Amino acid sequence: MKQKNAYVIDLTKIDGEGDFSCPRCGATISPDDCTEDNYTLGEAKVNANGLEEIIIFCNNCESQIHLTGFSFLEDSSRR
16 A cells, blocks of 8 residues: 655745645645646635635655645635
């Protein structure tokens, strides 16, 4: 059985417009990429306050990436 690599990326800790590199292979993950060439959307986790986490899969190295920090981004957009 092949072992999957899992990483957590806090969106509040990255610079720019939301683009980042896969922690394992360096492939560019961009929220503007709608082709699913570089990554595939997985599960979205929500709580009473809204979006908590999105799990995506890098199509290059098959890593599982947990995107967090949405609650902070929602709070700052309300100001």
